[in-house]
Amino acid sequence: MSAETSPGSAAAGKTPATRGEWPLYEVFVRGKRGLNHVHVGSLHAADDQMAIHHARDVYTRRNEGVSLWVVRSSSITASSPDEKDPMFAPSGDKVYRHPTFYDIPADVPHM
Amino acid sequence: MTTQINENQFDATELEAQFAATIKAKDRIEPRDWMPEKYRKTLVRQVAQHAHSEIIGMQPEGNWISRAPSLRRKAILLAKVQDEAGHGLYLYSAAETLGATRNELTEKLIAGKQKYSSIFNYPTLAYTDVGTIGWLVDGAAICNQVPLCRTSFGPYGRAMIRVCKEESFHQRQGYELLMTMMRGTEEQRASVQESVNRFWWPSLMMFGPPDDDSPNTEQSMEWGIKTHTNDELRQKFVDMSVPQAEALGVTFPDDGLKWNEERGHYDFSTPDWDEFWAVVKGNGPCNEQRVAHRKRAWDEGAWVREAALAFAENTAADAADTDTAADTDTANTADTTNTTAEETAK
Numbered sequence: 396m397s398a399e400t401s402p403g404s405a406a407a408g409k410t411p412a413t414r415g416e417w418p419l420y421e422v423f424v425r426g427k428r429g430l431n432h433v434h435v436g437s438l439h440a441a442d443d444q445m446a447i448h449h450a451r452d453v454y455t456r457r458n459e460g461v462s463l464w465v466v467r468s469s470s471i472t473a474s475s476p477d478e479k480d481p482m483f484a485p486s487g488d489k490v491y492r493h494p495t496f497y498d499i500p501a502d503v504p505h506m
Numbered sequence: 507m508t509t510q511i512n513e514n515q516f517d518a519t520e521l522e523a524q525f526a527a528t529i530k531a532k533d534r535i536e537p538r539d540w541m542p543e544k545y546r547k548t549l550v551r552q553v554a555q556h557a558h559s560e561i562i563g564m565q566p567e568g569n570w571i572s573r574a575p576s577l578r579r580k581a582i583l584l585a586k587v588q589d590e591a592g593h594g595l596y597l598y599s600a601a602e603t604l605g606a607t608r609n610e611l612t613e614k615l616i617a618g619k620q621k622y623s624s625i626f627n628y629p630t631l632a633y634t635d636v637g638t639i640g641w642l643v644d645g646a647a648i649c650n651q652v653p654l655c656r657t658s659f660g661p662y663g664r665a666m667i668r669v670c671k672e673e674s675f676h677q678r679q680g681y682e683l684l685m686t687m688m689r690g691t692e693e694q695r696a697s698v699q700e701s702v703n704r705f706w707w708p709s710l711m712m713f714g715p716p717d718d719d720s721p722n723t724e725q726s727m728e729w730g731i732k733t734h735t736n737d738e739l740r741q742k743f744v745d746m747s748v749p750q751a752e753a754l755g756v757t758f759p760d761d762g763l764k765w766n767e768e769r770g771h772y773d774f775s776t777p778d779w780d781e782f783w784a785v786v787k788g789n790g791p792c793n794e795q796r797v798a799h800r801k802r803a804w805d806e807g808a809w810v811r812e813a814a815l816a817f818a819e820n821t822a823a824d825a826a827d828t829d830t831a832a833d834t835d836t837a838n839t840a841d842t843t844n845t846t847a848e849e850t851a852k
Contacts, residue, residue, distance in 0.1 A: 416609050417815060419602065436665070437599045439608055441814035442821065453595050456588070457672070476538050 424460035557597035558622035627790030640680015658730030
C-alpha cells in the first residue's frame with residue numbers, strides 16, 4: 396500500500412499496476428539549494444526515466460525546483476495512523492529532551 | 507491485511523468521534539485516516555468532477571492554438587492549455603489518494619458517468635473567447651478555488667494551492683488580451699462585447715445551482731469540504747467583475763445589474779436555470795463533441811500506454827541480464843589482471 400492511499404479504499408491491497416495502468420510514483424522537489432526535497436504529489440509513468448520527465452512537466456513548470464526525486468509509491472513504507480497505541484507516544488513524556496526543561500538563572504549569558 | 511485487522515479493533519463510534527474532532531478543529535483529514543464512506547464518496551465525486559473540468563477545459567481554448575494571431579499569443583496559449591493539463595493531473599493525483607484509479611476515472615468520464623463543469627460545453631466561436639475565458643471563466647474558477655485551499659481533505663487542499671498560484675496568470679493573460687483588443691479597431695471592440703455577452707451567464711452558472719436547490723451543499727459544509735455556499739461565491743464574483751468590466755469598457759448583458767447601497771453588493775438577475783440543467787444533463791451546444799474528443803484521445807492513445815509499459819518491462823529484463831553478464835566480465839577481467847601481474851613478476 397502506498398503512503399498516500401487510504402486503507403479503506405477499493406485500491407488498497409491491489410498491486411500498484413492495475414492491468415494496463417502505468418505504476419504510480421511519488422514526486423519530491425528540492426525548491427532551491429540548501430533545502431530538503433519535499434513531497435509534492437504523484438504521477439503515473441511506465442518507468443523511472445519517464446517518471447522524472449513527467450515530474451518536470453507536471454510539478455516544475457515555473458522554477459519550482461532544482462532537483463527531483465521520484466519513487467514508486469509501492470516502495471514507500473509508512474507508519475499507520477490506525478495503531479491503537481500511537482506510534483509517537485514514546486516521545487510525548489520525555490520532556491527532558493527539550494531545552495526548556497532546564498532552569499538556568501536569567502543572568503547567565505548566551506544560554 | 508494488517509490494516510483492516512487493526513481497524514476492526516476500533517469501535518466505529520470512536521473512529522467517527524476522532525474524525526468529527528479533526529473536522530471541528532479545522533484540522534485536515536489525510537488519506538490514511540479513517541473517514542466515513544460518504545465523505546470519501548463525496549470527495550471522489552467532487553475532485554473527479556474538478557479534474558475532468560480541467561482536462562475537458564483544454565478543448566475550447568486548444569481550438570485556437572493553431573490560429574493564434576502572433577507567436578507571442580501562441581506561446582501564451584500553449585502554456586495556458588498545458589497548465590490546465592497539469593491542474594487535471596494534480597487533481598487526479600488527489601482523487602487517487604481516496605482509492606479511485608486513474609483509468610477508472612477516465613473511463614467514467616467518457617462513459618458520461620462523471621460530470622465536468624458545464625461551462626466547457628459552450629463553443630469558442632472567436633479568438634476573442636480566449637481572452638474572455640481567461641478573464642471570466644478563470645476568474646470564476648479562482649473565486650471557487652481560493653476557499654478550497656482550506657478544504658478539510660489534505661491532498662485536495664494542497665492541489666488547490668498549486669492550481670491557484672497558476673490561475674492568476676490565466677486571468678491576467680485573458681484580461682490583457684481583451685484590453686489589447688479594446689485599443690484596436692471598432693470591429694475588435696465589438697467582438698469583445700459580443701464574446702462577453704455570450705460568456706457572462708454561463709460564468710455565473712459555474713458556481714452551481716442556487717443554494718435552495720443544491721442538495722449536497724449543507725453536508726459538504728458540515729464536513730469542511732466546502733466553506734462557502736454557491737450563492738455567496740456567485741455574489742463575490744459579480745462584485746469583483748463589475749469594476750473590471752468598467753475598466754475594460756464593456757457591459758454585462760443584465761438590465762438588473764446595479765449597485766445596492768443597502769446590501770453593499772451588486773444586485774443581479776437570476777440566471778436561466780433551465781438552460782443550466784439542460785447543459786448539465788447533456789444538451790449543451792458541445793457536450794457530445796467534448797466527450798467524443800476525449801474518448802478518441804483515450805482510445806487512440808491506448809497503444810502508446812501499452813507499448814511504453816512493454817518497453818519498460820523489456821528494458822528492466824535486459825538490465826537484469828546485463829547485470830549478470832557484467833558480473834561474469836568483472837571476474838574474467840580480474841583473472842586477466844592477476845595473470846598479467848604474475849607474468850610481470852616473472
